[in-house]
Amino acid sequence: MGGQAVPRYSRIVAELRRRIETGELAPGDRVPSTREITRQWGVAMATATKVLSELRREGMVRAVPGVGTVVAAPSRPVRAARSTAAARPGGPSDAPSVQAALALGRIVGAAVKVADTEGLAAVSMRRVAAELEVATMSLYRHVADKDDLLTRMMDGVMAEHPLPADPPEGWREAVELAARQLWDLFRRHAWLAPALSVTRPQMIVSALPYSEWILATLHAHGLDLRSAFTAHLMLFNYARGIAVNLETEREAEAHSGLDSEEWMDAQEPALLAVLGTGRFPALSRLAAAGYDFDLDALFEFGLQRLLDGLAPLLDESCAG
Template identity: 85%
Template sequence: MGGQAVSRYSQIVTELRRRIETGELAPGDRVPSTREITRHWGVAMATATKALSELRREGVVRAVPGVGTVVAAPGRPVRAARPAAAARPAGASEASSAPTALTLERIVGAAVAVADTEGLAAVSMRRLAAELGVATMSLYRHVADKDDLLMRMMDSVMAQSPLPADPPDHWREAIELAARQLWDLFRRHPWLAPALSVTRPQMLPSALPYSEWMLTTLHAHGFDLHSAFTAHLTLLNYARGIAFNVETEREAEAASGLDSEEWMDTQEPVLLAILDTGRFPALSCLAEAGYDLDLDALFEFGLQRLLDGLASAQGRP
């Protein structure tokens, strides 16, 4: 079985390299994602990740935040990791021998790009070192460990979407704006919702303005600070709970090779057999009419009901 996995891995690397060398995939074109590779070649996620990592190590492809893995531009330096005893003059600094100096910002940016395209499980110090073309141990000059890196990743993506300086005048519009902005963050970074904790909240400087915004808005609407914070946590965990499905669906699709609609098609015979018993007339009617699950619509529906409840609790619009 191990030999077969290696063979499939080699086939994937060879085929993708061929497409790039022949111009079938041009510089800037998006290469198949790990999910697409698992589905097309019928391999495990680990094999798909390893194949893309090899092409990144060679400098053939690169990760672009919010886009995915794309073909690198011609002449882009090969980013193979250097041996520990690097072949550079004694006394030369790492920064002077590298095309771009290694910084905390570059490390965090690379980690976010990998997590956005392949999930948080794909982020490792070894993987980031290959992405950045440096020795693995050099990363530890900037981050203590993976937990420290994750904190910086979360803080970084939240800092990139600051709330406006002037909030809307009406409390409901202000809460809607903040909640939708948080939802958008979860959608753009599917790993963020599972990484955030409500019971053991991480101290993220970029998240505090969001909490302050919610507390200030709700307090002005008539909630005491304790109740306002409870309402804030309820709204936060609502958005986070819906967003959990984005990452779990991505993982399920990669593991099964089926998107949600394709998977539901495989379950239809079982569902219809159960509904044919006549025990669930309401569900039978719904099944006949059809139901398309849209997470954005689901989020918006629940958000409005929660805001209706908050308005009712204070007895004013």
């Protein structure tokens, strides 16, 4: 009997795997996108998506927001955190070098690195221990559990970018500065926005200066404290609400193998078919003219409209 034919997607996977294993594609290099695979191998989009999904399942590639699918770095083995002294009866349980590797800042930094590159779902005590090349249980001497680690991660990244000591004199400039700095933090760390809770706020000390900044600014310009704090929550949740799309997009790209532009291209025929019915003339005109979706522009547009709405509530001398 003749051998069973190898599926087309398997042959493409094998070819890309060969390129990665031989170093032709190095860690961090972009691998062909689904669109490039369909063009180069003459296969359907579904087949191209299956190729990248298989390579991700094997741990050979990973999705990077704003970049695409890249070759993943080789995983490193976890080494037991044990020293010569620890092997001797009565010796200390951890050598100084291990203790240095397990300094709290190192643990938090490793966790943030994983979350920044692969998403919050990839963060686990075991994964962080692997990054530090120590035994998983060693981490529990420094952090209580994953929730404790997450709180420390959020506190750490916010502490790295403090607000200036002297705020601008105008209320609007001061609020804009804080809101844009928060947005920049969300941009730097896509996992941060969905990790933060409004209904069950975590105790993040480095986040309190943001609350104090907005509260003091708006109260000094005419708002009572309750209204000022409500305005602060509104502004914070506005920025957070847009920013959650960053992590959602990362997850969607990892699952589908398509970046946002490729996904929109795939949806275009169905959209044009609906618009062709003539039921949505305004949307049809917009589609014909083109629309460049930009989260930064969306954030800035909404921020200005929110501040326009706050202006009448503040004293007239500072409302401009």
